[in-house]
Amino acid sequence: MADLARRSFLTGSAAVAATAAIASKAGPANAATRTAPRIPDVTVRSAAQDDPTEATLAEAAVLLRSRRLSAVELVRAHLDRIDEFESTYQAFVTVLADEALAAAKAADRNRGRGGPLAGIPLCIKDNYFTEGVRTTANSFIFADFVPPYDATSVARLKSAGGIVIGKGQMGPLATTRATTPNGTITTVNAWTPADPSVDPGGSSTGPACSVAGRLATSSIGTQTGGSIVLPSNQQNLTGLKPTMGRTSIHGVIPLSFTRDHSGPLARDALDAAIMLTVMAGPDPQDPRTLGLPALPDLITAALPVRQHGRVRLRRPTTIGVPPDFFTGVSADVAALRHAFLDTLAKISGARVVSVAYPDDWSLMTTAFNNVRLAERTEPFRPWMRQDLTLFGVSLLSWLQGFLLSGDEWITGQRAKDHLLSEVRTGIFGQCDVVLQTGPVPFDILGLPELAFPIGFTKSGTETIPAGTILGGQAYHEDRLLEVAAAYQAVTDWHQRRPADPVQAAARAAVPRPRIDAVTAAASSQ
Amino acid sequence: MTDDELDTLITTRLALSGIDLTQLPVSPDPVTGAPTREQAMESLRTFLAGPKTSGTRAGGVVGSINGWHPPAADNALAQQQSIPLEYPSITVAWTDGKLS
Numbered sequence: 001m002a003d004l005a006r007r008s009f010l011t012g013s014a015a016v017a018a019t020a021a022i023a024s025k026a027g028p029a030n031a032a033t034r035t036a037p038r039i040p041d042v043t044v045r046s047a048a049q050d051d052p053t054e055a056t057l058a059e060a061a062v063l064l065r066s067r068r069l070s071a072v073e074l075v076r077a078h079l080d081r082i083d084e085f086e087s088t089y090q091a092f093v094t095v096l097a098d099e100a101l102a103a104a105k106a107a108d109r110n111r112g113r114g115g116p117l118a119g120i121p122l123c124i125k126d127n128y129f130t131e132g133v134r135t136t137a138n139s140f141i142f143a144d145f146v147p148p149y150d151a152t153s154v155a156r157l158k159s160a161g162g163i164v165i166g167k168g169q170m171g172p173l174a175t176t177r178a179t180t181p182n183g184t185i186t187t188v189n190a191w192t193p194a195d196p197s198v199d200p201g202g203s204s205t206g207p208a209c210s211v212a213g214r215l216a217t218s219s220i221g222t223q224t225g226g227s228i229v230l231p232s233n234q235q236n237l238t239g240l241k242p243t244m245g246r247t248s249i250h251g252v253i254p255l256s257f258t259r260d261h262s263g264p265l266a267r268d269a270l271d272a273a274i275m276l277t278v279m280a281g282p283d284p285q286d287p288r289t290l291g292l293p294a295l296p297d298l299i300t301a302a303l304p305v306r307q308h309g310r311v312r313l314r315r316p317t318t319i320g321v322p323p324d325f326f327t328g329v330s331a332d333v334a335a336l337r338h339a340f341l342d343t344l345a346k347i348s349g350a351r352v353v354s355v356a357y358p359d360d361w362s363l364m365t366t367a368f369n370n371v372r373l374a375e376r377t378e379p380f381r382p383w384m385r386q387d388l389t390l391f392g393v394s395l396l397s398w399l400q401g402f403l404l405s406g407d408e409w410i411t412g413q414r415a416k417d418h419l420l421s422e423v424r425t426g427i428f429g430q431c432d433v434v435l436q437t438g439p440v441p442f443d444i445l446g447l448p449e450l451a452f453p454i455g456f457t458k459s460g461t462e463t464i465p466a467g468t469i470l471g472g473q474a475y476h477e478d479r480l481l482e483v484a485a486a487y488q489a490v491t492d493w494h495q496r497r498p499a500d501p502v503q504a505a506a507r508a509a510v511p512r513p514r515i516d517a518v519t520a521a522a523s524s525q
Numbered sequence: 526m527t528d529d530e531l532d533t534l535i536t537t538r539l540a541l542s543g544i545d546l547t548q549l550p551v552s553p554d555p556v557t558g559a560p561t562r563e564q565a566m567e568s569l570r571t572f573l574a575g576p577k578t579s580g581t582r583a584g585g586v587v588g589s590i591n592g593w594h595p596p597a598a599d600n601a602l603a604q605q606q607s608i609p610l611e612y613p614s615i616t617v618a619w620t621d622g623k624l625s
Contacts, residue, residue, distance in 0.1 A: 140557070182558030244614045258611050292618045360593075367589035370572075385543040389550075393558035396568045400586075402542055403535070403573055408590045413609030418595055420613040446614035474614040516553070517560035521568060 037277040037299055039116050041065075042270070045495070052077045053214035054497065057120055057271040060217050064111075064119050071107035071119025071163070074217070075100050078121045078165060082215050088193050088501040090178075090186040090512075091209040092166040093126045093136055103163040117278060118161030123207045123216035126167040127174055128154050128262075129251035133164075137253045138172045140181045140390045141383050151251025152286065153220060153262050153279045160278045165216050169206030172394045173376075174222055174255045175524040176515065177202035183393035183520060185512040190235050192462045193501035196512050199459075201231025203525055207265045208235040212498060218275055219265045224255045224372070225525035226439035229451035232265050233467030236453045238484065238494060239265045240272040241439070243475045244446025245292050247276070248283035255525070256375040259443050268494045269452065269484040273302035276477065293475045301478035304489035311489045313349030314482040319470075320355035320431030328437070336455040336466050340487075347486050355430045358422040364415055365441045370400070371412030372444075377401025396521035420445050428473055433483060436469035448472045450480035453493035465493075526582070531570045 039061040048055035048063070052074045055063060063069035079097050086092060100121060107119040124130060127137040129147035136142045150158065158164065169178035169187040177200055178187040189200035190212035201208060204221025208231035211219050221228045223241045232239025240263045247262045254260060264275035277298050283289045305314050321341065326334045345352045358364075377398050383390050384398060391398055423445060427434050436442065442449050450470045457466045472480045488494050539546060549562045560568070574582035595606035610616050 180558075182556060184558075244612055245618070288612060288615060292615065363589065363593065367586060368593075370586045371590065381542070388544070388546070388548045389554070389557040389559040391559065395549075395559055396565060399539070399544070399565060399569060400572045402539055402544065403569060403587070404590075408587065410609050411590050411593065413611055414595060414607040415593065416613050417607040417610040420610065420617070421607075424617075444613075446612060474617040514555065514558070517558060518564055518568065 037116055037274065039065075039274055040270075040299065040303060053081055053217075055217065056267045057117075057218045057274055060120055061116065067111075071104035071111075072101065074119055075104040075121050075163060075165065078215055078217070081213070082166070085193075085213060085501050086215065089188060089190060089209050089213050089215065091123070091169055091190075091206045091213060091215055093138065093169055093206070094134060095166040096133065096164055100163050100165045107161060107163070115159060115161035116274070117157060120162050120217050121165040122157060122162045123166055123168045123210035123219035124154055124157075124164050125170050125204050125207050125219070125221045127170060127222055127253040128167075128220065129253075130154055130164065130167065133167065135167065135253070137174065138170050138178065138181060138186075139394070140392055141173075141380075142253065143181075147251070149251065151262075152248035152283045154251070156279055156281075157220070157275075162278070166210070167206075168204065168210055168219060168221070170221075171203030171205065171227075171525070172392055172520075173253070174203045174224060174227060175394050175397070176520050177523075178205035179393065179515060179520075181392035181394075182514065183516060184514045189464065191464050191498040192459070193498075195460075195462055198462055198464060199234055201234035202523075203227040204231050204239075204265055208232060208237055208239075211235075211237055211265055211267060214497065218267065218271055220262060220275065220279070221265050222249070222252055222255075223261045223263065223439070223443065223525075224259045225369070225443055227525050228261070228263050228265060229436075229439050229449050229469050232451040233453075233469065234465065236465035236467070236493065236496060236498075237265050237451070238268050238272045238453070238488075239263065239451040240276055240477065240480070241443075241449045241451075242276055242280065242477055243448045245288040245290075246295070246448070246475065246477065247279045248286040248289050250283055250285035254376075254379050256372040257379075258375060259372055259446070261443075261446070269450075269481050269488055270299070270302040272450070273298035273481050296476075296478035298478055298481055301481040302485045304485045306489075307348070311347055311486050313347055313486050316349045316351070317433060317479065317483060318351045318353055318431040319344060319483065320353055320427060320434035322355055322357060322435060322437060324357075324437050325435055330457065332457040333466055336457060337468065340454040340468060343490060344483075344487060347490065350483070350486070353431055355427055355434060358426050361422075361441075364419045364422075365438075365444065368412055368415045368419075369440050369444065371404065371409060371415075373397055373401035374404045374409055375401070393515065393517050393520045394524070396517055397524045400521075416444060423447070424473075432473075433476075433479055434471050436471045439469060442471045447474055448477045448480060450477070450484055452484045452488065453496075454491075455493055526574055528570060528577075531574060532566060534573070535566065535569045
């Protein structure tokens, strides 16, 4: 392991030394251009050397760059697991085995001339347009839809050398955990493959399961009401929902125009930083991405800083803890959250403080969450007029959107301004980053959130991952990554992988339960 | 407001937009998973006026939204507060921290 790291270092460029120098410096990471991010020469763990499906994206890139691994070997290793376990996981709507192998062969032929993601197999949520590949959003509406172009995020990942190994299962139209359009559960939690009743998180369920189950090295999802951070928490991943406008959502089937975000579900903070760096930046096709602050150097932000052998935060950071952080959860989860804060507080540069919510927090983030429903109704009106059953299990919240008036829409947008003011001057007057007990408030405001693992808990007889969500100020994703990088440098939750499904073929024959329309509406993102 | 009155409001509003709830099944349809007509109507009644408890509905989403206005000493001053922001975080960037 050490030998590999040393040789990778020696074969790398001067940028490696620059990275190391930056990593040891205090202060925020320097701004970087969007193009051609360099993946640092991380030390490759022995598990990843033995099995490339164990590797993080950064580790896989180092193995490929140092010619210890070919793209074909990496992609084939994931396809082998798909062959063996996909009947149980059901993480994909479409697997692109032949196309992925062809792309891997091309990557090997062009070795050294590809982009930073050259040869890396990725799962793309099935609401991203993929040129020439069916894009269903798990809905009857798009059952036969083949987009004529790639979504901007997909195009950027492919341009960087990423290989689309498949389209990830999702809640129909990005609402719930992944089901077929009629509500039949598809994707399981990779940590409990024999029990489909365990929540795998949604709606980016397939991307999460594919990475957790080692069917893809990394993935992208979308989030309107927690759909990146919640499946990341449920399946032991690091998921980054960026600030609105940081990534383009051109070519993503809409759920709520003002709240749809695209971002990665990844294996650790560094992988999330790499993926977001490739995806981010202005896109003339999406005006929301224009005229915004430059992308910070997220990759450097995601590298831990050590001083005298001890991990410290890149910059002094005050972490806010809201009043409900220990309530409304099981005693096990509350204990994990206490342990998490204890660990965090011991990291040099971290200061943990209690923060208060404004008096009208609940009204602003629950009743006013419904204002979004008109946004899903409007772009789908042609299909609603045509045949309501096309919406399958998802219909009810689309109907609700018809019953909000224009003046109520305006009130909802004014409430966003009020809530933003409360968060900026109230919560962020007390801290730099704040822990979240739910994703909705920062989805309403378009502020960034980072989910990462903090331990394991019980769900019935099953052991499942537990995670937390950290929220940040607009366009300060680097601050979130700095905290997660330090925490992940002193813990190993993020390096744990679930056991393989047992008797995959037999499990595949077990019928999956179905959720009904009323349940779907109650849990809709 | 009675359920009959809510039903009239709902069906009329949907009809004006060209939506026909009779497309929905009267009993559960596992093939499409679509809700029944009654499930749809009850969902919409609850959305508008709240869940029915002891024969009455205490208020739904519409009431919550309509009951709020920006905090201010009176309505004339409230009008001057909280302009509509569709994209709050983007506004933060565009205004470069100049928001009050």
